[in-house]
Amino acid sequence: MELSPKQQVVEMLKTKQRILLLTHKNPDGDAIGSILALYLSLKKLGKDVVAVCNDPAPSVFEYLPQIKKISQNFSTGRDFVISLDVSQVKADKVMYKVVGDKLNIIVTPATGNFTKEMVTAADGSFNFEAVVVLDSTDLERIGSPYEKNPEIFYEIPVINLDHHAGNDQFGKINLVDMTATSTSEVLVSVLEALTGDPKFIDEDIATALLTGIITDTNSFQNNNTTPKSLTVAAQLVAFGARQQDIIKYIYKTKPLSTLRLWGRALSNLRDERGDHFVWTQIYKKDYLECGAAETESSGVIDELLKTAANVDFALLLTEKNGDVHGSLRSTNKNTDVAVIAKLFGGGGHAMAAAFQIDNSSLEKSSNMIISKIKEYQMTSQNKI
Ligand SMILES: [Mn+2]
Structure with a gap:
């Protein structure tokens, strides 16, 4: 039987180790809440995770723990590969030495001599094994992380996690739930399926997720508020989400x-x-x-x-x-x-x-x- 998009997301997150998380530029509470919640969760599962957003989180979200882990730029971690053709001359030993500003790779031939023509250089593969894009209808919305590294999105499997009706299904896996109030709400069920542990969502993760649900429903006032979103929110409060912090910082305090x-x-x-x-x-x-x-x-x-x-x-x-x-x-x-x-x-x-x-x-x-x-x-x- 074919796996559902949610099962495919879970499989991908389970099997990949180095994961890049991205969200849209000018991030709102759902963008920030969902990327941070997934970052904290994957870290907790022992993954190597990098979370990147085109713009810094608005200062109102500073109550979220580890918010500064969402960075504005990243290195693609792409290897650089220098190749030596050994079809005619075999290599005996390889060493490297840093001399001043230069890294010298010293190859000692077994017999014969190597020549300059036998050396080539190329971009290697990316160090990321999967990319998760959160709360974005299309790749352009990501801004500079996409514009500067478009090749990543062709070479590495992309998980598209969203709730917007206009989503253009750019991922290898598209989990776009238009009945959800927010990407954070979609993420709650992904995390449950991923960990199989109802206690996995701790206070910090729950606070980030609830931030997304509260801001995308405008504190449950918008008419996109569903019974399910209220149930999920209640669950997050039970997991220790600091609802009073969210309301205080987002709605009751203004610089x-x-x-x-x-x-x-x-x-x-x-x-x-x-x-x-x-x-x-x-x-x-x-x-x-x-x-x-x-x-x-x-x-x-x-x-x-x-x-x-x-x-x-x-x-x-x-x-x-x-x-x-x-x-x-x-x-x-x-x-x-x-x-x-x-x-x-x-x-x-x-x-x-x-x-x-x-x-x-x-x-x-x-x-x-x-x-x-x-x-x-x-x-x-x-x-x-
Ligand atoms: Mn959203």
């Missing part, structure tokens, strides 16, 4: 820089109620002047803009890393914001979606974005 930045976002709020939406923008200079990191704008849309009355959705435009980023949140069940994100090549869920305009600024793009959305709102309303 002053965040409050200042949100203040700017609110004072820039534009009312397009004629077209049934509100929007605002945060410029690069706003982050600098507020002393805020680029990640600090992420909550403004979920906690403030989304509460706007009598509109279909809210839009937040930000300047990040030289790109313009758009976040969309639907405020009612009848509005699918993924459709709007798609106008700009983005995607997501009905309730939350995003897009990016590469190499641009708000000055260049925001008029174009807003007029395209207004045009769409007009035609979509005409249809009803």
Whole structure:
């Protein structure tokens, strides 16, 4: 019988020793929670694990133990192989010596002489045996770890662990559960199957996993919250997940820089109620002047803009890393914001979606974005 994707993931994780974990750029709580939980679990199982993300974890997640183990860059650990053709001359002894800045490999022939023409050099195989990509709809979302090492993803088996409807099934094994609230929720059942030990999930792993579930359901407020996600969350609390820490750090404490930045976002709020939406923008200079990191704008849309009355959705435009980023949140069940994100090549869920305009600024793009959305709102309303 063919193995299910979950069984294939479990088999792969059991048999491979050196494993690379990756998640998407601009990581959210689910990206951070799932990569950290899998990192801690595989370490606990004695594996050699490296966890990498394009960007550092937002400072709000500092309550998570070992969060600093998620690094921003990595060496592919690729061997470099120098080959000597021994079809005509046999080697007797091989030694190496470091002389100044040079590593000399000294090969003594059994008989005859070696010549320069007999030497070649090439890239060897990667030291990783498996790659796990978490919470990413496609490989591009990983950012520079993918862009700089695309060959890894062809040469090493990739496990794709996700819950997004738009996932493009890029893995050798694709465990994409669209009924799950979060990648962290998917991971809970993988860990249970992998270890067969209900007590394997300790307090730290449970806290990381619960962080993912809580942030992706917006503390069980979003309508993606299912009975199963509540059961899994209850289980994690029973395993010692520090739920109060999560709520306190994520929802009840805000650095002053965040409050200042949100203040700017609110004072820039534009009312397009004629077209049934509100929007605002945060410029690069706003982050600098507020002393805020680029990640600090992420909550403004979920906690403030989304509460706007009598509109279909809210839009937040930000300047990040030289790109313009758009976040969309639907405020009612009848509005699918993924459709709007798609106008700009983005995607997501009905309730939350995003897009990016590469190499641009708000000055260049925001008029174009807003007029395209207004045009769409007009035609979509005409249809009803
Ligand atoms: Mn997620």
